[in-house]
Amino acid sequence: MQPFLVFPNPAPPELIQMLDLTGWSWRAVGDEVTARRDEPDDGWGGAIIVADKSPEAAFALCRALRKNDRPLEPLMLLVSGAQLAELDLRDDLYDDFCLWPFQPREFEARLKHALWRAGRSARAELIEHSGLVLNLETYQAGINGHPLDLTYMEYELLKFLASHPGKVFSRETLLSRVWGYDYFGGARTVDVHIRRLRAKLGEEHANLIQTVRSVGYSFGQSRWSL
Amino acid sequence: MQPFLVFPNPAPPELIQMLDLTGWSWRAVGDEVTARRDEPDDGWGGAIIVADKSPEAAFALCRALRKNDRPLEPLMLLVSGAQLAELDLRDDLYDDFCLWPFQPREFEARLKHALWRAGRSARAELIEHSGLVLNLETYQAGINGHPLDLTYMEYELLKFLASHPGKVFSRETLLSRVWGYDYFGGARTVDVHIRRLRAKLGEEHANLIQTVRSVGYSFGQSRWSL
DNA sequence: CACAACTGTGAACGGTGTGTGAACGACCGA
């Protein structure tokens, strides 16, 4: 497990105590420079920024860490109750926050949840939508637990549609994005693949792919979105 | 803004007070059945589940909401300090939580952050004007939350009119801009499409499209109002 | 009030776009 980056340096003793007691590893840094210098080879496991003493430096560090090449997640912020207003319009700087002084059990729960979420978003190997599952690693597809036997082009087309649920794509767009930018061929090819996809999805799920007349096709939610 | 789903029903008075004071709309539901029944046409704006009184029902509702076709986000959980351990291994059931009893300012900050996180990923391109919404990505149209089933030309015409609210367009201009610069056809075609649009908009919204005699048509506010 | 110009309305026609079945050809492993 990669260590947490902890700010400031020295770190508050109650935070150190909590981290050590629960078995998290950590390294305290005082600014962006030391954060880069002391970064492990395999990267930081996350960041815990205590902002109550020097909020300016804390937010500056958040910004720097977020601009970094390696996405640093999760970024936990510890603020005093009086600082809550400062969080407004700074949503992009942190993943979760906790009031300082903190309850160890609450902070641990937040840490775990933030770690779970970070690991989940990082590996986007699965596309799931209303019963349909696409495993991007194994190239397997399934609907409601039943495996779908899709050909390569069928899989790629379905993957592209399902990764933008609701959005309507023209045949030309689909040809250029799924088949390739330099593809020359009839637009009706798309129709045939759509039809085979619908057939393999089965009668009850065929409506997952919707025709928008004179425009193209879209996947999923016929719902009223926004 | 879509209302929040609030559990349980009746909702705790301090929660209601906080939501009303800060201007969030909400509806209290008692279980999954009522949650489905009372769901607005445009969906829930999120969920706030207070779990300290009946944790079993609360978690069951979370599960049900998460299994739903429509992704319900964000899902906020309110738990007592003694319940923190129960959050373990249930990361998938909630987006953020808050200790109960809560500090209004902290909860509001969490709500805002969770909303930001839920909405940042997919912000659709929209044309909105006086109740009418056109989603340019999904080709959906709606008036006051109710979906409109428009044909291609109807959609294109309405999109063009609504993207220049108040401006009057002659039939010739509409034909060249909506139908195409090289269109040859009778100007009365526009009339018929306008008529069908008005019909689909419904009696109470038909006046969104205004006739300017001897000139053409315009959308939205009467041009006499500055 | 009368007339002309303009617009709303209903219905019908014809064309366009899409679904569907089938066939062709490229590619690949046996």
Add this chain to the structure above:
DNA sequence: TCGGTCGTTCACACACCGTTCACAGTTGTG
């Protein structure tokens, strides 16, 4: 070489939708 799979193309049928027309209703003008 053969059989099979997969992507592509073609032909046809049909539902839908854009267009047109005739007529009724409305508005403006002298």
